Amino acid sequence: MTVRHQSTEAELAELRSTYVPRGITSAHPVTVDRAKGSELWDVSGKRYIDFAGGIGVMNVGHSHPRVMKAVQEQLERATHTSFQVVHYESYLRLAQRICEVAPIDGPKKAIFFSTGAEAVENAVKIARAATGRPAVVSFQGAFHGRTLLALSLTGSVQPYKQDFGPYAAEILARGASCPHRSSSCASCGR
Ligand SMILES: Cc1ncc(COP(=O)(O)O)c(C=O)c1O
Structure with missing residues (x-):
């Protein structure tokens, strides 16, 4: 089920100032409705080119088909186990790939964090x-x-x-x- 909200930019700005602390700032007064590739659209339908890309972490763009497919396959396989409780192959394979390409001599190991x-x-x-x-x-x-x-x-x-x-x-x-x-x-x- 897709949840659709029909709020205006002004209503969402009011929600933000009421329920979200000022300590977390947003650089632009834009409320994004959806994004695809290198573009995003605000709640009034205005289109923007997304030069920020989540501050440099979205280099493949929004909703890339291969990313969507991989996320969907993983969610269908298992949502979250916490690696500290039980490990799983995709974590181990990613660690292997990163160690193989990291330009560091000698034995290497990798660990992943959320932020x-x-x-x-x-x-x-x-x-x-x-x-x-x-x-x-x-x-x-x-x-x-x-x-x-x-x-x-x-x-x-x-x-x-x-x-x-x-x-x-x-x-x-x-x-x-x-x-x-x-x-x-x-x-x-x-
Ligand atoms: C260079 C650098 N280090 C650390 C961080 C912190 O990352 P996070 O916000 O995911 O904790 C950022 C975030 O912008 C960053 O640009």
Whole structure:
């Protein structure tokens, strides 16, 4: 069954401001109704070219037939098991393919996460465990995500970090506004 809503842009803007916090911003005041390939349409039927592509993660476009087919086949096979409970072949095959193409010498292994912030946090955990060295260097202006360690690594204070400190320790970054010469400083929060 396809659920169709017939709300206007103004009604949806009202819903958004009533039920969704301001902390999650949308760059454009557009409510998408549907998308196909590199195009999307708002609820009034206006057509846009989607240059953002979910911030670079939709490079095959919306509703690509091979993606739709693979998703449908997987949903019919099993919806979700959590890999930590029982593993499954598609995860193992994807790990194998990524290890085969990753330009890294020697033995490799792959692990998958749901978000970029989760991947960044786990990369730091793995690096710390492997090296025994806790400190991480990040760069001014960098963006690494919205969870606390990823946010600690994020160099841009506005709008991501304001009022959310204290941040994780052992993050070394450089910036002009911080007396400790850090743009994501664990000491002063700037
Ligand atoms: C470079 C970079 N790292 C991390 C993230 C965080 O990803 P997510 O929003 O999926 O947690 C993003 C998201 O835009 C990103 O661009």
